[in-house]
Amino acid sequence: MTTIQPPPSRIFLLRHGHAAQAQSGQRDFDRELDDRGYGEAELVCEKAVDKGYRPDLILSSTAPRCRQTADAMHRAMAGECILQPVDEIYNGTVETYLALLAGQAPSPAVMLVGHNPSIAETLERLVGHEQARSAVPGGYPTAGLAILDHDGEAWIMRDFIHA
Numbered sequence: 001m002t003t004i005q006p007p008p009s010r011i012f013l014l015r016h017g018h019a020a021q022a023q024s025g026q027r028d029f030d031r032e033l034d035d036r037g038y039g040e041a042e043l044v045c046e047k048a049v050d051k052g053y054r055p056d057l058i059l060s061s062t063a064p065r066c067r068q069t070a071d072a073m074h075r076a077m078a079g080e081c082i083l084q085p086v087d088e089i090y091n092g093t094v095e096t097y098l099a100l101l102a103g104q105a106p107s108p109a110v111m112l113v114g115h116n117p118s119i120a121e122t123l124e125r126l127v128g129h130e131q132a133r134s135a136v137p138g139g140y141p142t143a144g145l146a147i148l149d150h151d152g153e154a155w156i157m158r159d160f161i162h163a
Contacts (some may be wrong), residue, residue: 017041040143055111061089068141
């Protein structure tokens with residue numbers, strides 16, 4: 001497991017919603033959410049806010065599908081958080097994701113909206129293989145949202161929300 005010092009009090013790891021297949025000649029980066037993805041993003045973000053989960057800062061990949069997913073969270077919170085696009089998330093490794101999260105302290109609650117496999121690897125690195133596997137036994141779904149709290153010594157999985 002990985003330690004982020006000083007830790008935010010809460011980390012949200014949100015995978016973007018389901019994206020449309022790339023059109024002929026279209027770059028992967030430019031893929032947008034399809035209808036299913038929009039629905040997933042809206043539902044997961046509304047569920048999160050209804051449960052009282054509210055990030056202070058949203059770090060989002062600049063890829064359209066992530067920005068659209070992050071926008072759903074921003075709307076669900078009525079704009080009461082900072083939304084910051086970050087280019088490095090698109091092709092970022094788990095180390096990139098962890099460095100971005102570590103660089104946000106002392107923000108109390110930080111959300112990272114990113115891509116698989118890095119989002120799943122980040123979850124596993126923070127909470128350990130067993131806890132991650134228990135939370136998402138079938139793999140990290142599109143629009144899956146892991147909520148992690150720091151107990152003073154380690155990260156623990158608080159909740160996992162999906163459409």
